[in-house]
Amino acid sequence: YTHPRVGKETLVIPPSAYEERRERMKKRISKVVEYMDGERICRSHLLLSYFGEKHTADCGCCDVCLSKNDSGLSNRDFNAIRDGLLKNLSGQQPLPVKTLTDSLLFPADKSITAIRFLVEHDERFYLRDGVIGVIG
Structure with missing residues (x-):
């Protein structure tokens, strides 16, 4: 004005x-x-x-x-499990699958399904002798 x-x-x-x-x-x-x-x-x-x-x-x-994504889990569950795994494994030594499934807030069968899918399809994850780790 x-x-x-x-x-x-x-x-x-x-x-x-x-x-x-x-x-x-x-x-x-x-x-x-x-x-x-x-x-x-x-x-x-x-x-x-x-x-x-x-x-x-x-x-x-x-x-x-x-x-549902390709793993058979809902996207929300899958993403939450993946993020939990990354959080628990980042900067640490590989951990036994049983320890990780117990620490996640999801039923063990969902966690194992997500772990199997991630090990097969996500190059960051690896599984050797029941121990899972993250590369990088």
Whole structure:
């Protein structure tokens, strides 16, 4: 209110402003497409991370969390078991499978299913003589 308004016939917006707006819109659209097409990451997790939240847990009630992944477990259970294994094994010596399954908050059969799947499909995990470890 303290400055006079510029008339629309004399207003000039530089091309760099258009390019900046265009790039921001591209990022927004790509995030919407990621949300719509995503089959591996929890929808609530995607939304919260878009708005700047960090360290969010899977909700457990969206279509992604309730769907089953290739291991036969729900995505939420599988991700929680994998994260628990990584937490327990990072920076430590390999541990017996029994010790790990007892430390996780899931039934032993679910934990063993996830461990088998991870050992077969995730190069970070290895299993030797009933002892599981993480590379790196």
